[in-house]
Amino acid sequence: MSSTPWPEEWIGSWIWSSRPALAGPTADRPYGAPDPERFDTRVLFRRVLHLDSAPRTARLRITADSDYRLFVNGRELGAGPIRHAPRRIEFDEYGLDGALVAGANVVAVIGRFRGYPSPWWEPSPTSFTLGGGCLAAEIAIDGTIVGTDHNWRVAAADAWAPSAPRGFLVTQPDELLDARRLDADWAQRGYDDSAWEAATVLSEHSIVGPSGRTTPGGEPWGAPRRRPVPGLVGESRHPVGFAIADGGTEAWDGSALAPARALVAALLAEAPAVPAVSPGAPGALEHPVDVPAGRHLIVLDFGAIVSGRLVLRFSAPPGTTVAASLLEAPTPAALDSAALLGYICRGADDQITSSERLGGRWLVLLVDAAAGWCLDDVAVLERLRPRKAVEPFRCDDPRIDRIYDVALRTADLSSHDAYVDCPTREQRAWTGDSVVHQSVDFAANLDWSLPRWSPRLLAQPRLDGILPMVAAGDFATPEVPTIPDWSLHWIRQVQRLHLYTGDQEAVAELLPVAENVLRWFDRFAGDDGLVADVPGWVLIDWSPVQVTGRSAALNALLARAFLDVAELADALGDHGRAGRARGRHAAIAAAFEAFWDEARGAYRDTIVGGERGASVSEHTAASAICAGIVPEHRRDAVRRLLLDRDAMFTRSPLADHGSDALGPVAGTPVSVRDAPDWDTERLTVGAQPFFRPIVHEALDLLGETDRLPDLLLDWDALLDDAPTAFRECWEGGSFCHGWSATPARDLIVFTLGIRPETPGCGRMRIAPRPGRLSRVSGAAATPFGPVQVSVDGDRVEIHSPVPFTFVDRAGRETVHHAGAATTRL
Structure with a gap:
């Protein structure tokens, strides 16, 4: 990607369809009011660029309220923006080198305005024309910038049914796509968009300042800033086993997800067959799954908690209905906390990638088909914050090594564009958890x-x-x-x-x-x-x-x-x-x-x-x-x-x-705290x-x-029924929760004893305390590179890019220059 900075002032305008989710000013909302009748709506955008030759350099920046999914010549490049404050917004940048060719090129976007608050989106104040859905983008091709304007074409994406939150606590939005209403080639070159309307350029209006601005920089967000965190990364994860059961006879025509949810819950309550797969089993389903006609409940096991965007590909008759949910466990209670993905097959080119990031181990599919069909591919495209790993903690107790590894995986799964409580349920950025x-x-x-x-x-x-x-x-x-x-x-x-x-x-x-x-x-x-x-x-x-x-x-x-x-x-x-x-x-x-x-x-x-x-x-x-x-x-x-x-x-x-x-909403509220009914003179609340x-x-x-290595063995009990990530509590809770990842920190900071001595890590303090362990090794991160420590008996080897103070068991301190050192504990 070119390092040339973008212009300070945007060229691309805010655009949307002619129907933003705003009802206009009212007596009590002079800046305009949201229109719930237009909440959770999507708009398709296209811009054809004709190039005489493939460009030497090309890049794109983009932002939206609420969401966008970006495609170039039919290939999805990314989605965003990151979660943002109501009066702040960030933009994403993509390198397009190699993506554009000589001739016609298409930049296509699915824009979405949520309207309803979600765990990762908070509505912004309305400002006459803004606050009800908007998109802005700029494409720099060999130094020439093309921005969003009225030359973009738009069409209502009515193949998606609007979805409202199911309740105050359960606000992960469901998604229902009727593929029969969406041309599979809409984002490809050569698609005829002549029937689409021209994009509506949104012009800012204000009762207290200048009006008429169409580009980002005004109300309500000010100038968008470059995202401060890198893009999400991860590999494709595939199931390692599956089982098929009868799908019941209750009516569901695919037009709404509530009946499908009730039906799936009832089927899960009947203890359907589940794959017999060992946790963390290697490999994947190597062949497409052939399924006979009729309604079936299919349970697929990924063998581990995964987090990302669900991808399903079918060869199925038109009108085949699919309801899918990625769950922590194949139970009705897990379904109650999870989003449902619905899909109605068009009969050709049937593939769906979920708009939302989902998490879980068990994929449950309810499929109703008039004839035999094939599940061609199932995957979760993991989307996690990138981690540049240091040398992992290792010792002579394999239980502790495993605890360290699972703790890091738990932290990875709970780290997206923010630190979130869990990838499988809420995905909220809780102020204290992080x-x-x-x-x-x-x-x-x-x-x-x-x-x-x-x-x-x-x-x-x-x-x-x-x-x-x-x-x-x-x-x-x-x-x-x-x-x-x-x-x-x-x-x-x-x-x-x-x-x-x-x-x-x-x-x-x-x-x-x-x-x-x-x-x-x-x-x-x-x-x-x-x-x-x-x-x-x-x-x-x-x-x-x-x-x-x-x-x-x-x-x-x-x-x-x-x-x-x-x-x-x-x-x-x-x-x-x-x-x-x-x-x-x-x-x-x-x-x-x-x-x-x-x-x-x-x-x-x-x-x-x-x-x-x-x-x-x-x-x-x-x-x-x-x-x-x-x-x-x-x-x-x-x-x-x-x-x-x-x-x-x-x-x-x-x-x-x-x-x-x-x-999540059954039983006694979780905020109710037990009064002491234990022996308070003998017992201590842990x-x-x-x-x-x-x-x-x-x-x-x-x-x-x-004492800490032995205390960290408490985490071993969390692996009994959730062996690939740490649960929220010693007793229950979500099956993967970032606040349970502390062993990964403690084994580095306390057992290896590596921590900053001065702000900024200009000098480190190294005081290994392995307890009963005879061999420990690993590394800690610093801005100057990793600090590596290895302890074997009383022998300590240290490699540090910065000066450090070493503290032995007796508390004696010695000062060392940057580099390698061997000493005694």
């Missing part, structure tokens, strides 16, 4: 574009300063209460961004957001400095940590956030802001003593009405250590509590809401995978880093 993904990427991925971008994407505060529970998605609306502690984990993301990159410009951009988050908490602080009765959903973790009144865990996380902000302010030389943050930290530290129960030898979780509660959790103990608010004389007691694993118990409401149990990084950080601070 603190784990980011830590894994900084440790194990040489490409730091996504861990740099994540805190910026999430920095979209509400008017009162706190962050929404998700970014750029349906739950970002102010109408949904937030998770207050998620904003505190976001502050840790900013701290980690500074530690690994040393990027003071990023700190200067994000520090005011962090300070306003802390000022939001100040509204609920009492005279003692502790916050109480904080509104919203104080989650902490899925375990039943008690949070009523004054929550010890929340106050400890808040204290840690004040320390983080003080450190960030010091980095900018803002000592006034740093001093205020340290003052608030000191106040919480002094008041935190009220949670201590000398008889129990532990911090209780709550104070309600002036009385300590009964419950004790490792969440409170660990976060207090990480916040630096545990007095020296109490550290031994906290250490004993964290190391007493026999006293730990966990419990998750998601055990009843997983794909192997109830669906952390779920999400909070375990803080537990491990606390043990590291307490000098117990050698």
